[in-house]
Amino acid sequence: METFFARYRNLVVLAAILLAQIAGLAVQVRHNRSGRNTLDTSDPSGVRLIRLWGNAIVSPPEQLIHWSKIAMESAWTDYLDLRHVRDQNQHLEKTVERLRLEQAALLEDARQGQRLQAMLGFQEKYIYSTVAAQVYGSSGSDRSHVFYIDKGSADGLKPDMAVIAANGIVGKVRDVFPHTAQVLAVNDPTSGAGVILETTRIRGILKGDAEGRMEVVGIMADERIKPGEKVLTAGGDLVFPRGLPVGVVEKVVRDPDRDAFIDILVNPAAHLDRLDEVLVITSMQPRFSPEEQQDIAVSATQEGQVPTAIKDQMKAAEIMAEKLPGLVDPNLPADQQPLNDSSNPNPATAPPQPLHPDAFSPPGAATTATPATDSGQAPNPQTTSPAVPAAAQGKGGKSQTAKSPQPHSAPRRNR
């Protein structure tokens, strides 16, 4: 036995190390319900420990190199390469003065716009809390499109936070260490983001391919999709806010696996290969300055005052409607109808009765009609209207007078 190990110790060591790594791999893979193997995104504690060690050993010298490069670049640009700086400085001072004036004017517009948009419920489109970070390293492999930033859990970063650059989205935080974090780029094959085409409003899922290109997959063939159309985040993936630029459509190709579907190659808006500074969206809750909060409170108060004013106006209209004479109120008994109310200072006038009734005259109108007096005065409704004598004399005419003017009076009462 001793001879066997002595003779084959190289192979035995090789086999032992390989077996240990295969066993380690086995605990990182899960068998999902669809029958496919997937990598366990939540690293077991042992795996996380290895990642932590790897990061702790490689990150400090990597950051040292990165900061040395930046220091050398800034030393060159700030101290050595200073030709024509005086002229540029004078020119820039004038520009600053002009921009200050423009800024003052724009600030008011911006505040108003922000206030209105906040009230209109577009808050999800705005990013209210971000942490700026420097990119200092990568995974070192084009099979794994991840990069490292110099901010970590100590700065409030958590997994699955969106990472953006000035031009567009970049990725999401995958693994967080105390002072650094690993970001999974959007062009990695394992990443995914919900996107929407700006013009055609077609939705899809953005992912990367083996060459690090971005593509939108799972889209039905559509001739409206043309190169150059903007691609934006759809906001449904709970990572990226809605409406952030992703890139532009570069090319539309057939899905090699499914005939009716197409893949859209996307030219990224952010330079994913040359990232220096990024922003991590730490919160999407609105966070306004005290001044902005005051503005919003004032606007909210004004908004509340509008319905109050409308209510007051409506109440006044109702009061007026009650005071205005109506001909018939269905809620009142017959003897208290406005036409019969002698206490009303402005009694309603019944429609004038024709002197010579014909087939188009209201029924029974001519029976009691009385011509106007020669003096030109308007006839007294209590004497000229058939309703009044009928009401005063008996029940016979009451029903007729109550019915005939009703179509004219109803709109007035309902006002």
Place this chain on the structure above:
Amino acid sequence: MSLLGAGVRRDMEIRRYPVLVYALVSLASLVLQAWLPRIVGRYDWFDLPLVVTIYFALGRRSPIQGTIMGAGMGLFEDALSHHAIGVNGIAKTVVGFLAASVGIRIEVENPFIRLLLTFTLSLLSSTLYFFTYRFLLGLAIDWNWLTELFRAVGNSLIAVVLFSMLDRLQVRE
């Protein structure tokens, strides 16, 4: 290419380096591998930890040391990626073992031999990575063999330069 007896070569031509050289060169390869892709962009067709593994395995001519070094470098690379830890480890473990085993038997001072060996072992490393990921773990992976070919060429060219630089760090007795 001169074939020698394994025992003779092991006894006569084992290269020794200060421990600090092992540590610093390995660390530098890992750090540069993580940092350089940001400078060269998408043309990162090289694998410095693999080149360093091959160099030390060929020089030391000890399969056990080559195996351990390959495993360590591979695991560190995996730790920096977001993939499963062990995929690169397995590939580089085998490469370290084979490089040391080959180094026992053939003359590896010739730059052309070094270039050819590095090219072959780089392709083997990529193949092992692919088979481990795709078939051992059963995970879906997008793969481009052309990129792997470019990487093998890049590694070979780097190896020719780097090996001659590292040769100067060995302990002369």
